[in-house]
Amino acid sequence: xxxxxxxxxxxxxxxxxxxxxxxxxxxxxxxxxxxxxxxxxxxxxxxxxxxxxxxxxxxxxxxxxxxxxxxxxxxxxxxxxxxxxxxxxxxxxxx
Numbered sequence: 035x036x037x038x039x040x041x042x043x044x045x046x047x048x049x050x051x052x053x054x055x056x057x058x059x060x061x062x063x064x065x066x067x068x069x070x071x072x073x074x075x076x077x078x079x080x081x082x083x084x085x086x087x088x089x090x091x092x093x094x095x096x097x098x099x100x101x102x103x104x105x106x107x108x109x110x111x112x113x114x115x116x117x118x119x120x121x122x123x124x125x126x127x128x129x
Contacts, residue, residue: 038062
């Protein structure tokens with residue numbers, strides 16, 4: 035078993051995010067000893083973002099959402115999430 039490095043103390047969350055973006059967690063954490071955690075009361079954070087859509091696009095989105103029996107805002111979030119994931123995968127495959 036390899037010796038794990040000591041996780042440094044961070045001044046703030048930004049410093050911690052920067053650290054983990056540049057370091058491999060397997061050098062600091064034995065993931066084989068990890069356990070799945072459940073946080074039943076944890077609410078995902080979200081932020082309202084004002085955005086303007088062409089009316090024709092918005093109507094199409096509403097129609098598609100209606101056919102799927104979901105709110106059009108939810109459909110927009112699904113589409114955005116899927117597209118972002120695709121871009122991340124595309125970018126990672128080029129590395």
